[in-house]
Amino acid sequence: MALEFELQKYSKDIKLKGGKKCKLRPLCKEDEKAFHTFFLAVPESERMFIKHRVTEKQVIRDWCRNIDLGRNLPLLAVMDGKIVGDATLHQQLGGWKRHIGRVSVLVHPKYRGRGLARALVGEIVSIARHLGLEKVEAEFIGEQEAAIKMFALLGFSNLVRMEDYVKDMQAISHDYVLMGLDLKTDEEYAGMG
Ligand SMILES: CC(C)(COP(=O)(O)OP(=O)(O)OC[C@H]1O[C@@H](n2cnc3c(N)ncnc32)[C@H](O)[C@@H]1OP(=O)(O)O)[C@@H](O)C(=O)NCCC(=O)NCCS
Known part of the structure; x- marks a missing residue:
């Protein structure tokens, strides 16, 4: 299976700016405590924009006990035994969006x-391509400017921006931004080179 083949590539060591090394690997059930600790380090102002109540232990426990990498593939960055980053590939496995992967970071x-983030998203895009997905998309709250800029640097383009369309965890409305990357087009270019 394509997914199993992709997963065999991990764990993988990468070098960060400044020279420090970091390990990339998928989430496993033993990560419950470390993954919860990771989310607790995110400031409240940012956590409001996360779709799930990640400070609640039960939420993380459910994720770690019901891992289905074919549906949600969280790729973790681990440094000094600590989880320091996560990029997840979400797949629909049927329906209108079965050819589109969603990435969050x-x-x-x-x-x-x-x-x-650049390294993690790069890995997820590569996995998506090898799995045969045709597109990847990423969703943002309008204020997530750093992330929007970063995804643009990675080749994603703005697909839509809808004013005051979504609500954060405190029920305040924000713009919704959808960005996307066409993997097929990329592949055609790669084939021409
Ligand atoms: C956005 C986020 C993921 C960036 O993580 P990071 O590891 O610091 O990003 P990187 O170091 O890989 O930066 C990649 C590029 O993005 C740009 N970038 C990153 N953070 C930026 C910031 N705060 N302001 C402006 N540009 C920024 C940089 O230009 C960088 O390019 P360079 O490598 O040429 O310098 C991180 O700030 C974050 O977790 N934010 C909160 C969560 C979020 O918004 N997620 C997106 C929803 S899917």
Whole structure:
């Protein structure tokens, strides 16, 4: 299976800006405590924009006990035994969006600016391509400017922006931004080279 083949590539060591090494690997059931600790490090102002109540232990426990990498593939960045980043590939496995993967990313505030998100999202895009997905998309709250900029640098383009369309965890409305990357087009270019 394509997914099993992709997963065999991990764990993988990468070098960050500044020279430190970091390990990339998928989430496993033993990560419950470390994954919860990772989310607790995210400031409240940012956590409001996360779709799930990640400070609640039960939420993380459910994720770690019901791992289905074919549906949600969380690729973790681990440094000194600590989870410092996560990029997840979400797949629909049927329906209108079965050819589109969704990517989300979060980096521990103390480990930002070292190229971690760039590396994680790059890996997820590569996995998506090898799995035969045709597109990847990413969703944002309008204020997530750093993330929007970063995805643009990785080749994603703005697909839509809808004013005051979504509500954060405190029920405040925000713009919704959808970005996307066409993997097929990329592949055609690659084939021409
Ligand atoms: C956005 C986020 C993932 C970036 O993580 P990071 O590991 O610091 O990003 P990187 O170091 O890989 O930066 C990649 C590029 O993005 C740009 N970038 C990253 N953070 C930025 C910031 N705060 N302001 C402006 N540009 C920024 C940089 O230009 C960088 O390019 P460079 O490598 O040429 O310098 C991180 O700030 C985060 O977790 N934010 C909260 C969660 C979020 O918004 N997720 C997106 C929803 S899917």
